[in-house]
Amino acid sequence: MSVRVAWQQSVAFTGTILKYLAATMLVPLGISLVYGDDTIVFLASIAITVAIGLGLERLDDDPQLGPREGLLLVALSWGAVALVGAIPYVLAGYGTESALGDPVNALFESMSGFTTTGATATVEISFEQHSHALLMWRQLSQWLGGMGIIVLMVAILPEAAVNGAQLIESEAPGPELQKLTPKIAETARLLWLFYIGFTVLYVVLLLALHAVGAAPNMGVYNAVAHGFTTLPTGGFSPEAASMAAFSPAVQWLAIPFMLVAGTNFALFYFMLRDDYLSFFRDREFQAYLGANAGFAVLLWGLLFTGSAPALEVGGVTQGALENSLRQATFQVASLVNSTGYATSDFAQWDATSQAVLLFAMFVGGSAGSTGGGIKVVRWLVVFKSLRRQLFTTAHPDAVRPVRLGGQVIDEDVISAIYGFTLLYLIVLGTSSILLMLDATRVGLELTVLEAVSASLATLGNIGPGFGFLGPFGSYEEFPTTSRLLMIFLMWLGRLEIIPVFVIFTGPFWNE
Template identity: 65%
Template sequence: MRIRINWQTSLALTGTVLKYLSVPLLVPLTVALIYREAILAFVATIALTIAVGHALERLSPMPDLQVREAMLFVAISWLAVAIVGAVPYVLAGWGTESTLAHPVNALFESMSGFTTTGATVLGEISLDRHSHAVMMWRQLTQWLGGMGIIVLMVAILPELAVSGAQLVQSEAPGPQLQKLTPRIAETARILWLAYFTFTVVYIALLYGLHLAGLAPNMGLYNAVAHGFTTLPTGGFSPEADSIAAFSAAVQWTVIPFMIIAGTNFALFWHVFSGEHHRFVRNSEFRAYIAAIAALASLLAAILYAGAAPALAELGGVTEGILENSLRQSAFQIASLLTSTGYATSDFVEWSSTGKIVLLFAMLVGGCAGSTGGGVKVIRWLIVFKVLRRELFTASHPEVVRPIRLGGNVVDEDAVRGVLGFTFMYLFIFAVAALLIALDYTRTGGAMAPLEAFSASLATIGNIGPGFGFLGPFGSYLEFPYTSKLLMVFLMWIGRLEIIPVLVLFTGGFWTR
């Protein structure tokens, strides 16, 4: 049996990605110098990325990407970046009681960061034990992974522009790639420019609240740290209480930016180009906003009626308090629907009715072309339209009825792709939940079905928090290392939308 894929090309370009990863590592290194903290972990990681990157590049001096090589490159690049991203955690925690000193915990945290999942093995005590530099690296991994590492490489490296469309399609969240300009590299630059601009504006607003006295603990460090994790819908926070640690003014400011992050960034480009009608006419965006409004309204009514007796210091008491009910509901729905994972209240203490609403939000996901995770709104629209068509054609078998979105006919191959993805997503989610529950039981623990399902959904959907001990102020530390490695795999395939990773495990990918 002969391998018919040029894997050297894929590894060589992975080396290029690793080499350039040394540049963002300068950010936590600078933070360490400012706060007079240890720098060895970051200096060593920078040296490692450059050395390994150069070594891999030598495998293929003139890489030429075809379809399969591109898919392999995207998949292994994300895995390699997560592995390298874990190195500073291990080195910084070496010889200490740090949770991240263990390689599996470090890999879990790194993969969760780059895939913008937001699941963590750090608890309240663990967060306090780490330096400003380590925590800033943790935040920065989410910002790098939000719009996409490969999209960034396509934007800045001319050697990737030739195969850019295939690369971006393999990495971009959603079933379709919308080219904003004839050149894919220019499209990638536009997307990253919009992403960068929103991040800067958001950081300025957060720090402005601090200067105005409306957010006493939102200093420059916290403003930058949360700027790095809101726009990528990541959810990591240096604060153990997440956004509950900040004032109501901060919480109201975060909500619209989470919604922006879950919106197709291509729509913003059209608006900046004077095509304002694109927002109104886009069926996915209308469904996205409608889902947020409907679920937030329903949850607000539940909270106002007194179904959330959470701790008062975390802003959880909402019974009879209209503003708090509206804020808590809007925040949690926006956070979980877009897969951000921030929290302003311990929703583990909420009623079963409130949790069910949140579970629905977790299943929806953001828009295609956004930084949000989950199944994506556009896929659910197509699934519902297919179901409606099947019901109609059951009584009218002679009628040919195409699927339409926004007045345009959706190609039947695209419809089959959406149905196939949705089935695989739900199947893997269910099997993984069973494996997680069995593995937890094997170690002598007991896990409720809702906790197992939420652990699987939170990782494959890149959402972060779940229910039970996985709540918004909880941790994944209790899981055995085998389950953590399974969830690392779930986060990996969830971020790349399953196909680019699972196809690597088929014989036909390598030999035909």
């Protein structure tokens, strides 16, 4: 059978994306000039990235992407961006004491950044160990990956807009794309404008807290760094203690912005048009807020009554109303939408509190948000279709469509949601078993909870897990083979499995 996919076109367009990625490295290059560190690293990284991009572009002078070429582009570009994004880590010796960094650790950190996972394979995250420029690249990679690299390309490149709807649907989280304007390029620009606007607002408010003395260590660098990692639900921080390094005022401010990041950005378009009813009547948005509130209240009750011990860093104080309420609300908001920030080491909490957080990690953000996970809208459709199944079992002759917000959900969409959810759980279970087998091979003590949380944290692009994978822990104890598996899981989870798996099937390539 002949191959029908013009892979050269997809690879050539991937080269264009890499060429533009090199331009974003000018930000950490500028930081390196200010602080006088790692300038050569980023000059070399830019040169290498441009060379690779130009080389790949030569495979096709005028790439015209069809449906399958578009799917291949999405999968390839995210893998290529992570590979090239690892170059500064390798050159700077990130995560190792040798002159050049561990390539696997570098790729882990890069993939974790661009997929907004927030997991790290090194415990040495500080200005003493790494430069301001390298850590800013670490933050910036999450911001670029949050709204989506393909969405950005559709917004700025006319040739990408030709098949922009399909490209964005393959990249964007959620079962379907909500088109805001007749032209898909305009929709992409609107999404990025909302994203930039919220990022700028958050940075300004952080600096305002610093100016009034409510955030002593939140200077300009930290404010920008956390702006780059909160809105994309990334969770990387230049501080090893994450958000526990900052005042309660900073932690309270982060909560609404994490909730915004997990909200469907298309809803903000309705607010822009003064259509507030469409915003607040959205069933997914209501369920999303309800899930956050429910988990937060439950966890607050457990923390307030003393189920979690006092901790050294950002600890929970039994019977302290504000402290326990802040810890519970923050951790739930952080884990539901896969941000991964932490104000305390929840890996040391009791089993009941950890169980609440584990369930919260399964929820995910909204479709069309920067949040990871299975997504709220999918759970809504699953529960509504299960309720219909119970009804039609009792009334076999009844015809009862599944509705969401008054709209009938197409049966093909329901089947696709069931397929994705089942595939997600199969990948989660299989990878958990593989991690345990690999840990046994090298003599690493790994509990079932730690294995499941490692798989869930990487596949769901969440970041921290439980046990030694807690919010102040690291994935460096895993063997190289396990870290390679988790790199694949992060890539798989960011593109919601199907666009990656489909390129490994025969029917995709053959006529």
